[in-house]
Structure formats: structure tokens, C-alpha cells
Amino acid sequence: MAEPLKAFGRNVRKLRMQKGLSQEKLADICGLHRTYVGGIERGERNLGLRNVVCLAKALEVPPSELLRDLDRGKCTEPAGRYPRR
Amino acid sequence: MAEPLKAFGRNVRKLRMQKGLSQEKLADICGLHRTYVGGIERGERNLGLRNVVCLAKALEVPPSELLRDLDRGKCTEPAGRYPRR
Numbered sequence: 740m741a742e743p744l745k746a747f748g749r750n751v752r753k754l755r756m757q758k759g760l761s762q763e764k765l766a767d768i769c770g771l772h773r774t775y776v777g778g779i780e781r782g783e784r785n786l787g788l789r790n791v792v793c794l795a796k797a798l799e800v801p802p803s804e805l806l807r808d809l810d811r812g813k814c815t816e817p818a819g820r821y822p823r824r
Numbered sequence: 825m826a827e828p829l830k831a832f833g834r835n836v837r838k839l840r841m842q843k844g845l846s847q848e849k850l851a852d853i854c855g856l857h858r859t860y861v862g863g864i865e866r867g868e869r870n871l872g873l874r875n876v877v878c879l880a881k882a883l884e885v886p887p888s889e890l891l892r893d894l895d896r897g898k899c900t901e902p903a904g905r906y907p908r909r
Contacts, residue, residue: 743873743874743877743887744873744874747873785872785873785874786872786873787870787871787872787873788828788829788832788870788871788872788873788876789828789829789870791873791876791891792828792894792895795894795895796895801891801894801895802828802891802894802895803888803889803891803892803894803895804888806876806886806887806888806890806891807888809877809880809886809887809888810877810880810881810886810887810888
């Protein structure tokens with residue numbers, strides 16, 4: 740179930756670099772820590788929908804654009820209510 | 825910042841009803857509680873990306889479809905790392 744998070748992270752990184760933004764700048768816009776944005780881009784963070792929407796706004800794309808290609812991942816276990824590592 | 829969550833909830837509810845699934849059945853598929861799915865549909869839950877992906881799989885749509893029309897919301901404050909009510 741890590742794969743969708745990795746696909747999401749790749750989308751964020753690609754769009755961030757296209758806009759010439761640093762992780763720190765992107766983090767600042769959304770009130771996040773730079774290391775948290777790094778974790779998102781590595782697919783290590785099961786971020787909440789509000790943060791997805793804020794990242795999309797900062798990157799000037801529709802939120803759905805950040806979820807592009809996520810459907811290639813597997814959902815082999817219940818996702819659960821809280822993030823799991 | 826509640827509006828994107830409400831738009832997401834409306835999308836989930838519409839697709840769930842189109843498929844003739846109960847909240848309980850949808851919750852079971854994703855390992856969530858029925859009341860949590862109710863909260864999602866009412867836009868009260870800042871759910872994580874894994875749950876977005878699992879709900880999309882259960883509803884047989886690409887994850888990006890569940891984020892349709894979310895870009896009409898506002899991001900007037902930092903989203904923060906943790907959900908806020």
C-alpha cells in the first residue's frame with residue numbers, strides 16, 4: 740500500500756521542480772515543515788486531504804492532478820484510520 | 825478550508841449510492857468504522873491519502889475522481905500537519 744503514496748510524492752516533486760520551488764518554500768506556503776514535505780515526496784507520509792489541497796494550490800494545479808496515476812497501487816489490506824509505517 | 829472536505833464527501837456519497845453500497849459495506853471494505861465514513865461524507869474528516877485510495881478502489885473509480893471539484897475550496901490558512909476541527 741506504499742505505492743500510491745510514492746506516486747503522489749513523485750507528482751508533488753515533479754510539479755514543485757517545474758515551478759522552481761524549493762521544498763522549504765513549498766512547506767512554508769502550506770504551513771508544513773520542510774522535512775515533512777521531503778517525506779511526502781519520498782512517499783513516506785500518509786498526508787491528510789487538507790494538505791493535499793493546500794499543496795495543489797501552492798503548485799497551481801487541481802487537487803486531482805496530484806493523484807494522477809495513483810490507481811496503479813494496490814489496496815491489499817485495510818487502510819485503517821491512522822497512518823501506519 | 826472545510827469546503828474541499830465537503831466536496832470530497834459529496835463525491836464519495838454520490839458514487840457510493842450509484843453503486844448501491846451502504847456506508848457500513850463501504851466502511852468494511854476499507855477497514856473503517858461506519859460512523860467514520862458518515863463523517864467523511866459530511867465533510868467532517870480530514871482523511872489520509874491511503875483511505876482516499878482505498879475508498880476509490882472500493883467505489884471502482886480512479887482516486888483522482890474523488891477529488892473532482894475540490895479546487896473550488898479556499899486555502900486561506902496553513903493546512904497544518906494535523907487535522908483541525
